[in-house]
Amino acid sequence: MRKFKALLMREWLEHRSSFFWGPVVVLAIIVLVGLFVSSFGDRFTTEFSSAERLQLHEQLGRDTDNISLPQAAAAEGLDVAGSTDEELSLKLRSFLNGIATPFYWVLLVVTFFALIGCIHDERKDRSVLFWKSMPVSDWQCVISKLVLIVWVAPLFTIAAIVLAQFYAIVIGSLHVEDGMGSRVWSQSGLVLKPFMLLVGYFLQSLWALPLYAWILLVSSWAKRTPIMWVVGIPAGLSILEGIFFNSQYLGNAIARHFNLRGLPRGDGDLSVQLSVLTDAGLWLGLLVSAVLLGATIYLRRRNNEI
Amino acid sequence: MAIIEAHGLVKSYADVNALDGFDLTVEKGRIVGLIGANGSGKTTALNTILGLNSLDAGNISVMGLEPIRNRAQLMESVAYIADTGILPNWMRVCDLLSYVADVHPRFDRSVAQAQLANTDINLSKRVRVLSKGMHVQLHLAIVLAINAELMVLDEPTLGLDILYRQRFYDAVLNDYFTEDRSILVTTHEVREIEHILTDVIFIHKGRTCLSLEMSEIASQYTKLTASESTTLPVEPILRHQTLAGMEFIFAGVDRSLLEELGEVATPNLAELFVAIVEGN
Structure with missing residues (x-):
């Protein structure tokens, strides 16, 4: 256990800058945009057409001559007063998902490069010879890399999303129609959000595991430009499959597992999320992952420096 | 029982026979020099002993273990320094020591730190900024703090200036070697190690062409x-x-x-x- 913790720590030290600074930068941008809107948004007024003005007037029930841009946006986008609880909760959910999306894109890029480099880089700089001179077996090493990159380091991103969503609700509740802020809070589902994000992320990581395992395999196998092989081999095989069998099973399977299914955003109810467990594609994917990881461990044992 | 026993090792890469019937025996308490020209199969032989290479034919046993199958277990009692700096460049010296302390049951951190105290190496520095000589000193400090029965040195002083070279072998002899431990060292600077060897093995074209006690x-x-x-x-x-x-x-x-x-x-x-x- 102590050994595995040391392996995770080693992996974290190697990748921490991207896994830490990635979400921090996104969070900082969101905070700055929020501050800007709150502080200076009042200075921006828009020209509303008379029809828009009429609609806003009806929604807000007050004069709209000096309404600010963020207020108008909140009124139009959320329309808190004119929504039922259920409608409002749905709108807030998609608002919060929008906040989470840039974090997931950054995480996707960071994860991709961490996986593709983690075995290839140590072979390239020959440090693999040092790691292999330690009493650590190849399977412990490969599994520790996977666990840290896929399941531990992304917790920073989840934490950053929780903060960003909380912040977004604060800013949002300040700009909705007067007296409606409390409804925004109560319908935001913010209390359960961290839990839903974790469950969603975990399920999504299982769903995408064959892709992660494939990247690791290429990292332990390719002599140079692993990124080319990661993309090139599946693309080539799909094309060959199309030519010779006139089918697209491989391409479809990859697309299906690459599609993140909205899972990580903590979308929907728990039962909706957990329904992925009954999808045969998940279990087939896990089986494929096990085979790919086995091959990765075999290659880690066989291949040394490049 | 011999520490290393290898018979008839054969290993080919593409159409080159890196090892072609290589034999080697290392007994306890010996310092064995493996001497060969570039491309003679020295490094392949060492890699096989360290469990980094599989074999096409032949038998090898290192401390009773088959290296490629039991590398992790074997490495508890084997220490290794390669011909170029192989420590991870991105790591801080102190993090590196913590890592080894956590994964290696026979590593004594205080010994490594005492060794480092005699050098200019700062624990908070990254390996990347160390000079080549310091890099080897750091690796040596780690290896000397491992209570290993076998030390494998592959051209350890390659590219070092003369002061570091002398100090390197002095440290290996004074701080590591005892009659319960063995050293296997390769180099093509034969003169540098001649006086410390107890046994010598010449390797040429992947074969053992001489195996003798120095005496x-x-x-x-x-x-x-x-x-x-x-x-x-x-x-x-x-x-x-x-x-x-x-x-x-x-x-x-x-x-x-x-x-x-x-x-x-x-x-x-x-x-x-x-x-x-x-x-x-």
Whole structure:
């Protein structure tokens, strides 16, 4: 256990800058945009057409001559007063998902490069010879890399999303129609959000595991430009499959597992999320992952420096 | 039981036989030099001992274990330094020590830190910023703090300046070597290690072409310096023109036969290596 913790720590030290600074930068941008809107948004007024003005007037029930841009946006986008609880909760959910999306894109890029480099880089700089001179077996090493990159380091991103969503609700509740802020809070589902994000992320990581395992395999196998092989081999095989069998099973399977299914955003109810467990594609994917990881461990044992 | 026992090792890469029937035995308490030219199969032989290479044929046992299958277990009692800096560049020295302390049951951090205290290496520095000599000093400090039964050194002083080289072997001898431990070292700077070896093995084209205790060299090989026209009682294994005259190296010849012909001495390892490899 102590050994595995040391392996995770080693992996974290190697990748921490991207896994830490990635979400921090996104969070900082969101905070700055929020501050800007709150502080200076009042200075921006828009020209509303008379029809828009009429609609806003009806929604807000007050004069709209000096309404600010963020207020108008909140009124139009959320329309808190004119929504039922259920409608409002749905709108807030998609608002919060929008906040989470840039974090997931950054995480996707960071994860991709961490996986593709983690075995290839140590072979390239020959440090693999040092790691292999330690009493650590190849399977412990490969599994520790996977666990840290896929399941531990992304917790920073989840934490950053929780903060960003909380912040977004604060800013949002300040700009909705007067007296409606409390409804925004109560319908935001913010209390359960961290839990839903974790469950969603975990399920999504299982769903995408064959892709992660494939990247690791290429990292332990390719002599140079692993990124080319990661993309090139599946693309080539799909094309060959199309030519010779006139089918697209491989391409479809990859697309299906690459599609993140909205899972990580903590979308929907728990039962909706957990329904992925009954999808045969998940279990087939896990089986494929096990085979790919086995091959990765075999290659880690066989291949040394490049 | 021997620490390393290897017989008939064969390993091919594409169409090159890196090892072609290589034999090696290392007993406890010995310092064995593995001498060979570039491309002779030295590094492949060491990699096989360390469990980094699989074999095409042959038997190998290191401390009773099959290296490739049991590398992790084997590495608890084997220490290794390679020919170039292989420590991870991105790591801080202190993090590196913590890592080794956590994964290696026979590592004593205080010993490593005491070693480092005698150097200019700062624990908070990254490996990347260390000079080549410091990089080797750091690796040596780690390795000396491991209570290993076998130390494998692959050209450890390559590219180091002369002060570091001397200090390196002094430290290995004083702080590591005991009669319960063994060292296997490769180098092509033969002179540098000649005086510390107990045994020597020559490797050429993947085969063992000499395996001797150092003390046996004098009784088996003789160097004669004489004039070119000297009539020789037996054929030498090597003739070599020098400023002092002609040098001949003989194998298995009684010295008393040669003493009257000229100056007789024991060949050094470099001379012997040339004689044996060229004779092959």
